[in-house]
Ligand SMILES: Nc1nc2c(ncn2[C@@H]2O[C@H](COP(=O)(O)OP(=O)(O)O)[C@@H](O)[C@H]2O)c(=O)[nH]1
């Protein structure tokens with residue numbers, strides 16, 4: 001019964017951001033969340049970084065060159081953008097705005113710089129989650145296990161991890177990614193509660209009126 005009632009109430013979509021130092025597991029958590037929850041779609045970023053083995057253009061990223069990145073940024077086509085590990089990354093604006101307006105939630109795998117920009121421009125639509133690794137040694141082990149970057153790139157990511165982690169307190173929620181399943185469940189719980197926020201349920205006044213009218 002409750003489910004039927006909720007289905008009638010229109011809702012504005014939310015922006016769920018996952019950030020972490022590279023290797024802590026946010027891509028793994030994101031993929032499982034997307035598989036389990038049809039109500040949320042991934043914001044596919046543009047990047048100037050080279051494609052990794054196993055990545056597909058348009059699925060993991062849109063791989064573009066620097067002149068195209070500059071053009072998109074210059075023409076306001078990016079909702080936020082940042083330079084990370086010497087490469088440029090950005091969120092295409094139009095797909096996100098369409099999804100939110102239609103009441104669909106959008107998942108972002110972006111860094112703290114991008115999260116700050118979203119918070120400055122659309123705080124009410126934003127729910128941010130920081131993912132911590134269980135320890136520094138485990139972070140390094142995961143970067144090696146992923147086996148997609150050279151030793152040099154891994155060393156660069158480890159050196160940056162402390163910087164990224166220093167932004168943990170700017171986030172709404174923080175989870176320690178010990179067990180992937182538990183982490184996904186934690187993110188699902190966050191999403192479930194945030195979807196019920198009164199201010200996001202834009203159809204509530206009309207619904208309450210209809211309930212009152214019948215009293
Ligand atoms: N600001 C911003 N950061 C991004 C975007 N896309 C990816 N990132 C971040 O860039 C960093 C490097 O991403 P990537 O090269 O895929 O390596 P990863 O650390 O293994 O996810 C990660 O912290 C991502 O969250 C974006 O569109 N905007």
Ligand SMILES: Nc1ncnc2c1ncn2[C@@H]1O[C@H](COP(=O)(O)OP(=O)(O)O)[C@@H](O)[C@H]1O
Nearest residue numbers: 022023024025026027028142146177178179180
């Ligand atoms: N909870 C976990 N326990 C063990 N290994 C994990 C866990 N979460 C992720 N991993 C592994 O760690 C590596 C890095 O994870 P990934 O999701 O690519 O990190 P990120 O997107 O944060 O850089 C991958 O090989 C992934 O399978």
